[in-house]
Amino acid sequence: MDCYTANWDPLGEAAYYRKLDLYTMGWNLREDLRDCLVAAAPYGGPIALLKNKKEKSPSSRPPLEIYTASGVLLASIPWKNCPAVHLGWTTSEDLLCIQEDGSVLVYSLFCEFKRRFSMGNEVLQNHVLEAKVFHTEYGTGVAILTGAHRFTIATNVEDLKLRRLPQVPGVQKPPSCWAVLCQERVTVLLVAVGQELYLLDNTTCSPVTLPGLSPHAGSFLRMAVSFNYRFLALFTDTGYTWMGKSNLKEKLGESICEFRAPPKQMVWCTRSRSKQRAVVMAWERRLLVAGDAEQCIQYPLDEDSYLVPELDGVRIFSRSTHEFLHEIPEASQEVFKIASMAPGALLLEAQKEYEKESQKADEYLREIKDQNLLPEAVEQCIRAASYEHEPEIQKSLLRAASFGKCFIDKFPPERFVETCRDLRVLNAIRDYQIGIPLSFDQYTQVTTEVLLDRLVLRRLYPIAIKICEYLRLSEFQGISRILAHWACYKVQQKDKSDEEVAQAINQKLGDTPGISYSEIAARAYECGRAELAIKLLEYEPRSGKQVPLLLKMKRSQLALSKAIESGDTDLVYTVVLHLKNELNRGAFFMTLQNQPVALSLYRQFCKYQELDTLKDLYNQDDDHQELGNFHVRASYASDKQIDGRVASLQNAVDEYYKAKNEFAAKATEDQIKLLRSQRRLQADFDKPYLDESLHDTVYNLILEGNHKRAEQFYRDFKIPDKRFWWLKISALAEQGDWEELEKFSKSKKSPIGYLPFVEISMKHHNCYEAKKYAPRVAPEQRVKAFLLVGDLSQASDAAIERKNEAEMNLILSKCTAAADASVVAKINLAKAQLGKK
Numbered sequence: 033m034d035c036y037t038a039n040w041d042p043l044g045e046a047a048y049y050r051k052l053d054l055y056t057m058g059w060n061l062r063e064d065l066r067d068c069l070v071a072a073a074p075y076g077g078p079i080a081l082l083k084n085k086k087e088k089s090p091s092s093r094p095p096l097e098i099y100t101a102s103g104v105l106l107a108s109i110p111w112k113n114c115p116a117v118h119l120g121w122t123t124s125e126d127l128l129c130i131q132e133d134g135s136v137l138v139y140s141l142f143c144e145f146k147r148r149f150s151m152g153n154e155v156l157q158n159h160v161l162e163a164k165v166f167h168t169e170y171g172t173g174v175a176i177l178t179g180a181h182r183f184t185i186a187t188n189v190e191d192l193k194l195r196r197l198p199q200v201p202g203v204q205k206p207p208s209c210w211a212v213l214c215q216e217r218v219t220v221l222l223v224a225v226g227q228e229l230y231l232l233d234n235t236t237c238s239p240v241t242l243p244g245l246s247p248h249a250g251s252f253l254r255m256a257v258s259f260n261y262r263f264l265a266l267f268t269d270t271g272y273t274w275m276g277k278s279n280l281k282e283k284l285g286e287s288i289c290e291f292r293a294p295p296k297q298m299v300w301c302t303r304s305r306s307k308q309r310a311v312v313m314a315w316e317r318r319l320l321v322a323g324d325a326e327q328c329i330q331y332p333l334d335e336d337s338y339l340v341p342e343l344d345g346v347r348i349f350s351r352s353t354h355e356f357l358h359e360i361p362e363a364s365q366e367v368f369k370i371a372s373m374a375p376g377a378l379l380l381e382a383q384k385e386y387e388k389e390s391q392k393a394d395e396y397l398r399e400i401k402d403q404n405l406l407p408e409a410v411e412q413c414i415r416a417a418s419y420e421h422e423p424e425i426q427k428s429l430l431r432a433a434s435f436g437k438c439f440i441d442k443f444p445p446e447r448f449v450e451t452c453r454d455l456r457v458l459n460a461i462r463d464y465q466i467g468i469p470l471s472f473d474q475y476t477q478v479t480t481e482v483l484l485d486r487l488v489l490r491r492l493y494p495i496a497i498k499i500c501e502y503l504r505l506s507e508f509q510g511i512s513r514i515l516a517h518w519a520c521y522k523v524q525q526k527d528k529s530d531e532e533v534a535q536a537i538n539q540k541l542g543d544t545p546g547i548s549y550s551e552i553a554a555r556a557y558e559c560g561r562a563e564l565a566i567k568l569l570e571y572e573p574r575s576g577k578q579v580p581l582l583l584k585m586k587r588s589q590l591a592l593s594k595a596i597e598s599g600d601t602d603l604v605y606t607v608v609l610h611l612k613n614e615l616n617r618g619a620f621f622m623t624l625q626n627q628p629v630a631l632s633l634y635r636q637f638c639k640y641q642e643l644d645t646l647k648d649l650y651n652q653d654d655d656h657q658e659l660g661n662f663h664v665r666a667s668y669a670s671d672k673q674i675d676g677r678v679a680s681l682q683n684a685v686d687e688y689y690k691a692k693n694e695f696a697a698k699a700t701e702d703q704i705k706l707l708r709s710q711r712r713l714q715a716d717f718d719k720p721y722l723d724e725s726l727h728d729t730v731y732n733l734i735l736e737g738n739h740k741r742a743e744q745f746y747r748d749f750k751i752p753d754k755r756f757w758w759l760k761i762s763a764l765a766e767q768g769d770w771e772e773l774e775k776f777s778k779s780k781k782s783p784i785g786y787l788p789f790v791e792i793s794m795k796h797h798n799c800y801e802a803k804k805y806a807p808r809v810a811p812e813q814r815v816k817a818f819l820l821v822g823d824l825s826q827a828s829d830a831a832i833e834r835k836n837e838a839e840m841n842l843i844l845s846k847c848t849a850a851a852d853a854s855v856v857a858k859i860n861l862a863k864a865q866l867g868k869k
Contacts, residue, residue: 036368036425040360044325047308048360049301051331052421054347054462054469055354057103065336065350066296071119071127071165072340072347074259075478076101076461076468077486078141079349080119080127082111098127098143100467101347101354106490107143120165122172122189125489130163136174136189141489151176151184152194158182166212168219168261175212175221181205183232185212187219197221198237200230209294211255213264213278222280224252224266231280242266242274244283249274253294256311259341263300265311273311273322284309285324291315303344303473306359312346314339319348321357344473356421356469363415367429375405376412376432383432397439407443410436414451418472421462426455457483457499466492480505534567550577557585566590579603583610589623596629604633660687660696674711674722678704702749709745726751727759734763739772753783765792770801777805785810790817815839819846824855832862 040048061081069082079101083094093110100106114131121127122138126146129137134155138146150156151174158178166173171188178184181204183197200207200223210223213231221232222240227250229240250270257264257278264278271292276283295313301321302309310323314337321329335350345358366374382396400406410433417429430452437443458475461468461483468486475483480503487496528536549572553565562585569578575598582591588611595603608630612620624630660683667680681704688697710721710729717736721729726749733742746756764773770793777789786808793802802821809817811834818827824843831839840859847856 037370041321041329043310043321043323043327043329043359044308047306047310047323048365049310049321049329049357050360051348052356052358053353054356054421055102055464055467057349057352057354058464059099059103059105059351061351065338069116069119070338071121072101072338072349073121073125074167074340074342075474076347076470077121077125078106079103080121082116082119082129096129096139096143098139098141100490101349101469102464102467103354104465104467106141109143113137117160118163118165120163120172120174122165123167124172125486128165128172128174128189130160130165130174130176132159134160134176134178138189142491149189149192151186152196154178154180154182154196155184161206162210164212166219168214169217170219173212173219177206177210181207183210183221183223185219185221195234197232198235200225200232200237208251208253209255209266211257211264213257214261215279222255222264224255226251240280242276242280242283244276244286245274246272246286248272254298254313256298256300258300258302258309259343263302263309265298265300267295267298267313269294273313275309275311275324287311287322287324287328289313289320289322289328291318291320295320297339299339299341299346301341301346301357301359303359303361305362307362308359310359312339312357314348342471342474343477344471347469354469356471358471361415361419363412364419366412367416374412375400375403375409376416379406379409379413379436380429380432383428383435386435400436401439406436406440410440410443411447414448418451418455421469421471423459426459430455453503456502460495460499461487466490466495530561530564530567533564534570550574550581554581557581562587575600575603579607583607586614588614592623592627592630596627601633604630608633656687656691657693657696660684660691660693660700663687664700674707678707681707706749709748713741727755730756731759731763734760735767737767737769757782757784758788761789761792765796765798768796770798773801774804777808785813787813787817790820794820815843819843824852828855828859832859835862835866837863837866 039050041050042048063083065081067084069080069084071080072078079099081097081099093112095108096111097108098106113129114133114135116129116131118130119127120130125141127139127141127143129139130151131137134151135148136151137148140146151160155176155178158180160176161179161181162177164175166175168187171190173185173187174189175186176184182199185195185197186192187195203225207223207225210221213220213222218233223230223232229242229252231238231240248270249272250268252266252268254267255264256266262278263275263284264280265273265275267273269292271289273287273289274283275285275287291313293315295315297314299312300309301312308323308325310321310329313320313322314333316336317333319331319333319337321331333350335352337348337350340347340349342356345356348355348357363376366372367376367380369377378396378400382393382400385391385396386393397406400409413429413433413436417426417433420426420429430448433448437445437448454472454475457480458470458472460466461470466487468483470478470483478486480499484496484499487493487499549568553568553572556562556565556568565581565585566587569581572578575594578594579591579598582588582594583606588607592604592607592611595607608624611623615623663680663684667677667684681700685697685700685704688694688700706726706729707722710724713719713721713729713733717738719736721732724732726745730742730745730751733739733745742760745751751759760776761773764770764776773789777786782789786805787810789805790802790809793799793805799821802817803823806814806817806821806823806826811830814830815827815834815836818824818830819842824846827843828840831843840863844856844859
């Protein structure tokens with residue numbers, strides 16, 4: 033703390049820069065970085081190295097190695113492919129290896145090959161001279177310069193759409209430098225050819241002039257775009273550096289240095305609310321930080337180094353060290369600047385004196401409180417602590433903030449608590465073994481969820497779970513996702529048996545909410561461990577997740593059993609139809625025989641979709657009853673002629689006899705006879721009779737006056753007398769043939785009595801005819817008949833004759849005092865006489 037500002041270097045009047053030691057690198061590189069293709073992912077990401085293959089021997093296979101930011105080896109594989117031109121990382125930390133032939137290989141963090149894609153035939157024919165990997169709001173993109181001096185670009189490697197940009201006019205050799213810019217959400221290229229600059233978009237190549245560019249600038253040798261693509265810097269062969277906005281409309285500053293050779297690397301070093309944005313340039317043994325100031329900052333380089341631009345600075349690593357160069361944040365300047373009288377600096381001193389039990393602590397506090405700056409002092413200490421990498425300095429600043437809070441009424445604690453929490457997380461992941469040197473600003477940008485994803489991607493499950501527990505993230509947000517990923521990793525390890533792995537996963541995961549055993553099983557199947565996948569599916573409670581994977585694994589029988597157990601008919605249908613397409617007909621039917629539920633559901637399906645298959649199923653089972661039913665349905669469901677329908681019904685008769693169902697057989701034979709009789713009627717009278725019921729056929733024949741034919745049907749089909757009489761009197765009444773109706777009533781004794789004649793006549797409003805039949809009605813129904821025709825007098829006589837008091841009361845209820853006085857008197861007299869007895 034006493035020499036805290038010793039490594040501060042001023043740039044201009046208001047800004048200071050410093051280099052922080054992050055790690056002493058743990059790798060033991062046999063080559064210099066200059067002899068390797070190097071790619072470092074942003075946000076403290078991994079480092080990929082691929083030695084340039086200078087040897088022509090085919091047996092020479094340089095390794096592709098991936099390290100953490102602290103130099104711990106993650107994975108290594110021998111490079112067996114075409115020579116690589118460029119390496120780069122995607123936003124999801126997949127490694128892109130761009131080869132000379134234009135193919136791009138995608139590897140995981142552990143050198144696991146994921147996929148390959150090509151940048152097009154033109155790139156294949158002309159080869160790749162240079163390549164760049166860039167990041168925009170659309171995703172990770174790739175830009176290629178071919179041997180024909182043409183550019184091809186893809187703005188998103190996950191949704192590959194290649195664009196061939198226009199040619200730069202008059203170019204005979206490769207451009208001296210070029211860069212990818214993002215202007216108004218459009219990706220363009222800025223290309224330098226000597227002292228000329230060209231802007232390439234989808235359709236045009238336009239010359240551009242930089243605002244405020246010195247006329248003695250010279251030829252452009254290097255370009256650098258800032259981390260957020262908002263700023264641009266260009267270095268020329270006169271040592272001149274132009275800095276401005278990437279829209280090429282505003283100049284921010286310029287700088288001149290003593291170096292004329294192009295720097296090996298040039299990157300921006302800037303942050304939000306920066307007081308002095310700077311460009312960092314690296315030569316063989318010199319690092320230069322240039323801003324809009326006369327003086328630059330120079331650092332000696334003992335080893336070949338590599339620059340990695342970050343959101344708020346630049347990471348610099350070599351064979352032995354890893355450092356972070358950044359602008360000192362304003363809060364840190366206020367607190368630590370020599371002779372600072374800022375409230376944060378005074379509060380830090382007050383806390384130190386308080387620990388010494390010195391009265392100076394009270395003096396410092398009074399000075400801050402007299403200016404009403406104590407809340408600001410606490411905020412400055414909290415902010416300054418968040419920017420520090422050393423835990424001891426963090427603690428000192430947070431103790432000062434906590435000390436100051438004690439003298440403030442109702443100071444909101446959230447900011448202090450969150451900063452303490454976030455710093456503890458950052459200190460944990462900055463550990464050498466983990467090697468993710470995120471700054472506070474970077475952590476805020478990537479969010480906790482992304483950090484957890486990256487820890488899981490590195491298979492650092494314990495620390496990821498600890499962070500979830502410490503931050504009290506919900507199960508679904510954190511721990512369940514981590515455990516699921518752990519399980520997917522576990523199934524790839526082949527040093528244990530399937531049973532052991534399945535039990536270990538289940539013991540660890542149990543019934544954790546958000547865990548999908550089917551996803552883990554799918555991963556096991558992808559790794560060639562089908563039996564393990566089946567064992568894992570036993571722990572999956574949702575059949576809808578089990579069945580699709582079992583079908584994919586060709587375990588259809590097991591899938592069918594699981595679907596039936598679930599009780600989900602849709603799921604059973606899915607499996608059955610899959611089996612139908614997968615197996616031959618015989619094997620399919622035999623499979624269904626062993627699963628009655630599936631067989632029943634498939635029959636239901638066939639009834640509506642596949643009648644021929646249904647027939648085959650019944651034949652296979654010798655189910656003659658259902659075969660008979662099938663033939664009956666077929667006779668009515670088809671558009672066959674009458675002979676075809678009769679033939680179907682005859683087949684049904686045969687099947688019913690085989691099933692020993694004589695009733696169904698006789699009924700079907702009667703139906704055949706009816707169809708044939710109806711066909712004859714249709715031929716004789718040229719009227720539609722087919723498909724009418726026997727009842728309707730006889731009824732219509734009577735209506736049309738074909739009484740002999742109706743009686744023939746009555747005899748042939750043995751229609752019961754009562755039914756036939758009802759049919760005939762109804763039809764004759766509807767036809768209005770009252771003479772025939774009277775004749776029919778006298779033909780023989782009516783099996784249904786004569787009350788129906790009265791009722792049917794009244795139904796058709798013919799009271800005259802109804803009165804003819806009322807006296808013929810049986811005594812027990814005669815009162816009702818006379819009441820229907822409205823003859824109260826005869827009704828009363830019938831009731832008195834039967835001595836039925838209930839009927840007398842019914843008649844009285846129908847009488848009116850004036851019109852029916854005689855009837856009333858007669859009934860009352862009869863009731864009186866009955867009462868005496």
